[in-house]
Amino acid sequence: MNYRALNPEDIQVFSEAISTFFERMTQRPARVRTAYMLDRPETILWNDFNGVIQVSGGFRGAISFSAPQGLLTEVLAAMGETEQSLENVLDVAGEIANILSGRARRHFGEALDIATPISCVREGAVIPNLAAGPAYAIPHTWGPYEAHLVVHLDLVQRR
Amino acid sequence: MEPGKLMSKLLIVDDSSIIRNHIARLMANSRLPRIDIVGLAGDGRKAVEMAKTARPDYITMDLTMPHMDGEACIGEIAQLLPDARILVVSALSDKATALRAISRGAHGFVHKPFSDETMIQSLLELMS
Numbered sequence: 001m002n003y004r005a006l007n008p009e010d011i012q013v014f015s016e017a018i019s020t021f022f023e024r025m026t027q028r029p030a031r032v033r034t035a036y037m038l039d040r041p042e043t044i045l046w047n048d049f050n051g052v053i054q055v056s057g058g059f060r061g062a063i064s065f066s067a068p069q070g071l072l073t074e075v076l077a078a079m080g081e082t083e084q085s086l087e088n089v090l091d092v093a094g095e096i097a098n099i100l101s102g103r104a105r106r107h108f109g110e111a112l113d114i115a116t117p118i119s120c121v122r123e124g125a126v127i128p129n130l131a132a133g134p135a136y137a138i139p140h141t142w143g144p145y146e147a148h149l150v151v152h153l154d155l156v157q158r159r
Numbered sequence: 160m161e162p163g164k165l166m167s168k169l170l171i172v173d174d175s176s177i178i179r180n181h182i183a184r185l186m187a188n189s190r191l192p193r194i195d196i197v198g199l200a201g202d203g204r205k206a207v208e209m210a211k212t213a214r215p216d217y218i219t220m221d222l223t224m225p226h227m228d229g230e231a232c233i234g235e236i237a238q239l240l241p242d243a244r245i246l247v248v249s250a251l252s253d254k255a256t257a258l259r260a261i262s263r264g265a266h267g268f269v270h271k272p273f274s275d276e277t278m279i280q281s282l283l284e285l286m287s
Contacts, residue, residue: 020272021272024272024273024274024277025181025272076177079177079181080181080184081177081180081181083180087176088176088177091175091176091177092177094175095175095177095178095271098175098223098250098271099250099271099272101223101250101251102249102250102251102252102253102270102271103250103252105251105252105253105256106251106252106253109253110253110255116223117223
């Protein structure tokens with residue numbers, strides 16, 4: 001099967017999803033910084049908490065959102081949540097993954113087979129990834145914190 | 160609320176506890192009519208059980224949930240409580256998903272992530 005690499009519009013869909021989450025749920029927008037290409041083939045979970053979606057079918061790869069605990073704790077506070085447990089911090093990461101999943105489905109269509117979004121704490125771990133094309137990291141700053149969206153996805157070649 | 164009128168009942172269904180709590184807080188702090196939150200369910204199966212006993216007038220319903228997803232849950236609750244009005248609150252924002260949910264018995268759709276104002280307005284419309 002032929003695959004094509006992501007284009008900037010594909011990546012922007014996910015970046016906008018993250019921005020919209022911060023703007024609507026916390027009333028404090030995140031700042032999107034310049035995307036860059038990662039030089040290793042795996043999808044790396046590189047921060048305290050991670051929300052991940054993996055896709056298959058006519059598509060292949062993974063999309064992840066990695067954030068430090070301080071950022072997610074402040075998101076909870078901004079939402080009015082007083083219970084700042086590990087479970088709730090993970091829930092924020094999972095909810096962001098859920099939103100990435102919804103945006104992916106809307107942008108790429110029902111042909112995208114998306115596994116249930118997961119949230120995890122495995123800093124430094126690597127997600128097995130079938131995508132052959134490059135992975136892109138898009139840093140987002142929110143207050144003093146920096147989080148990363150990593151998009152590593154191959155798309156079916158459109159003829 | 161009019162004297163003698165029973166308070167309306169709301170069931171909140173979402174597998175995310177922070178979203179369940181967030182909607183509950185909005186209900187408490189907004190211009191919405193006073194409403195009794197009769198349950199917070201984290202999956203579709205639990206929501207059906209709660210609906211049987213609490214008999215809510217209004218329901219906010221996530222779609223992607225463990226055990227029983229939102230679409231199946233809407234179908235069961237629509238049969239159980241035909242007068243209950245269901246607002247889908249989901250990150251799945253494509254048209255086909257919305258149409259399927261409405262064909263099962265949902266009355267409205269809010270896309271995640273939602274602003275406070277959007278959620279309050281959608282609940283007001285659901286209750287009008």
